[in-house]
Amino acid sequence: MxxxxxxxxxxxxxxxxxxxxxxxxxxxxxxxxxxxxxxxxxxxxxxxxxxxxxxxxxxxxxxxxxxxxxxxxxxxxxxxxxxxxxxxxxxxxxxxxxxxxxxxxxxxxxxxxxxxxxxxxxxxxxxxxxxxxxxxxxxxxxxxxxxxxxxxxxxxxxxxxxxSETGRACRRWVLWPSYVQANASVQDRFRPAPGGGYVNAETGELLLSDFAPTGGGFHSFIRVRRGPRRIEPCGPFSWLPEIKDAQ
Structure with missing residues (x-):
């Protein structure tokens, strides 16, 4: 809820x-x-x-x-x-x-x-x-x-x-989990992958969550990996073409 x-x-x-x-x-x-x-x-x-x-x-x-x-x-x-x-x-x-x-x-x-x-x-x-x-x-x-x-x-x-396409891209990025946000620009096309994680529909790149549920349900979690964080300091929204061109 x-x-x-x-x-x-x-x-x-x-x-x-x-x-x-x-x-x-x-x-x-x-x-x-x-x-x-x-x-x-x-x-x-x-x-x-x-x-x-x-x-x-x-x-x-x-x-x-x-x-x-x-x-x-x-x-x-x-x-x-x-x-x-x-x-x-x-x-x-x-x-x-x-x-x-x-x-x-x-x-x-x-x-x-x-x-x-x-x-x-x-x-x-x-x-x-x-x-x-x-x-x-x-x-x-x-x-x-x-x-x-x-x-x-x-x-x-x-x-x-x-x-607009830019607005849809920004909203899509905001709704991704943090481990996807840290490795994706707003233009990427990640979606939930079968079996867990998110997959880039264009490149096939698979991102897996750093945490997994313990026992039944999704009330408690344990860290199972420490994935990379490739996000640029200026943030994902600066990766939009119109912003790049203005810089």
Whole structure:
């Protein structure tokens, strides 16, 4: 459980900063809160995905682009029902529609068409966000204070979209264990290897953990090796091509 919370903090923290920094000084950030009318029996795992699909459809209707920068985190209300907090970064003074109301677009002939609400499952709230990263991390801290076991079975508790290749690479590196981070740049393609450790999908290099569990479960560990640490003093993010070229 604790490892899931730690992964949430790392992933959402890096992603939200990258999404914010990818926009212009004139970008506007909006917060949307999606709440269910009833209890968790009304929840379905595809509801949040369908909302995000509708958000991309709206963005395409307004801008011609389906790429939307967003990040979200799930939270348990005091009554024990899941709801979602979403931050959207938009350019050009756009304002997203409230999720529980129909929204309009124009067809090829210029006629107005009405689309159904993006969130037909209950209530929504929409506010401007002036500190979007802090807003998201506030709710991440609340997840840590509550039991993740209270979420409906199979529920995702965070996500993001619209990251650049650089943003995805940085988030991937942050989520690796320390023994991989110490031997990899953000551009490497390490992934979990069968039988343990991480393998570079491009070179086949295998990195094994310095520790192994003792006995059953993963509650205690013992050092079984001392692997090399090849990381450069300037850090892995300086290995990005655009940063190298600027040096």
């Amino acid at each position: 604790q490892s899931r919370i730690t992964r949430l903090r790392k992933s959402l923290g890096v992603a939200s900063k990258a999404l914010h920094n990818a926009g212009s000084l004139k970008q506007q950030m909006w917060m949307q809160t999606l709440t269910y009318r009833g209890d968790n029996r009304a929840w379905k795992p595809e509801h949040i995905s369908r909302y995000l699909d509708a958000l991309r459809k709206w963005h395409y209707a307004k801008t011609g682009s389906k790429t939307v920068r967003y990040a979200w985190v799930a939270e348990l209300q005091d009554r024990g029902v899941i709801h979602y907090h979403i931050v959207v970064w938009l350019e050009g003074g756009l304002t997203p529609p409230k999720g529980d109301r129909p929204w309009s677009r124009k067809d090829r002939a210029g006629l107005k068409l009405w689309e159904p609400p993006m969130w037909p499952h209950g209530m929504t709230r929409r506010d401007k966000a002036y500190c979007p990263v802090a807003y998201l991390m506030k709710y991440v801290s609340k997840v840590g204070q509550k039991t993740i076991g209270g979420f409906p079975h199979g529920a995702r508790i965070h996500g993001c979209g619209g990251l």
